[in-house]
Amino acid sequence: MSTAIDLGAFLRTRRARLRPEDVALPDYGGRRRVAGLRREEIAQLAGVSVDYYIRMEQGRVRPSPAVLDALARALRLDEDETRHLHRLAQPRPTARHAPRPRPEQQQVRPMLRLLLEELRDVPAMVMGRRMDILAWNTAACALLGDYASLKPAERNIPRITFLDPASRHLYADWTACARENVAYLRLEAGRYPDDPQLTSLIGELSLKSEDFRRWWAEHPVQDKTSGTKRFHHPVVGDLALTYETLRAADDPSQALITYAAAPGTSSHDALRMLLAWAAPTATTAPHTTVGGRRGHEG
Known part of the structure; x- marks a missing residue:
């Protein structure tokens, strides 16, 4: 599973469930091309540039924990979702070309x-x-x-x-x-x-x-x-x-x-x-x- 792909999809689904009135943003009317908030609106709420947020959705940058926390607040994430966001955006490093360890069968404590x-x-x-x-x-x-x-x-x-x-x-x-x-x-x-x-x-x-x-x-x-x-x-x-x-x-x-x-x-x-x-x-x-x-x- 690609954490970069999952990160982008996760952010898009969370944007889609918010409306301008949910985050105290003005809604100037008219039909929106996408469900929920636009990228620039989330970027504004999180205090980052639109370009930087777009690259986050594309998995092309590794944001700091502070930026992720700001993004979680902008997207109104709960505690479980916030921890999930941090895991997706900052996956554990693995050695390149290292063989995957064979998963061991769990034994009951x-x-x-x-x-x-x-x-x-x-x-x-x-x-x-x-x-x-x-x-x-x-x-x-x-x-x-x-x-x-x-x-x-x-x-x-x-x-x-x-x-x-x-x-x-x-x-x-x-x-x-x-x-x-x-x-x-x-x-x-x-x-x-x-x-x-x-x-x-x-x-x-x-x-x-x-x-x-x-x-x-x-x-x-x-x-x-x-x-x-x-x-x-x-x-x-x-x-x-x-x-x-x-x-x-x-x-x-x-x-x-x-x-x-x-x-x-x-x-x-x-x-x-x-x-x-x-x-x-x-x-x-x-x-x-x-x-x-x-x-x-x-």
Whole structure:
């Protein structure tokens, strides 16, 4: 993936979503040839020349952190988008002609595996690079599906979300979940622009999913943190669960994702019922298979 090309596309999509009134600029009327703000307007807001901004969009200059911060303010970028902009504009240097290191298979951190074993009543999984599913507990199988029935290469959140039709039935708002996956993959692409497995995943999803291809072109950027997901579960019906993403400070490439429901709610009762239904066929091992459905996670 070319960070120079991605930088230009990212800047253009962010210009396109702004209007003059959003940034306190006068709008003299008339039809604009392009959506959103013009290049000269962004240059004015960021305090740089129009020529310099054009060369930034073309990937022909390496702006300073101060210029990037000014540009982020001009484009009204949030924290995730601002960090992404810095990564695209100032990629890590690599030795010319140096062979690419063969990517190593991620191993689950021992403490995360221990937490999975302890969280018997909380659906939980460990997500690695590229949103790969590295490990899960029995409760996660009951809620999201049988990851053990998938080949290791298929245990990937966006691949399941976009390519398994059952995921569209599991999530009450599949579109929101799917778009979040695209936005997080964009973040990963900025972090690891030379990851061949990530490039292959993006190519596969672009080829096989029109939705993914369309949303990827919008250059969304969003980290995976916390929120609420609503499910249409085939066993217990509707649930609204809060998810949290927990990362170790010394290894942010792995995250523990948990799902829980507030006590006293119908979702809490439904989740307890689901875990009781799964219990007769489950063990406490973090890779146990429960049920015959394919795995899903958004």
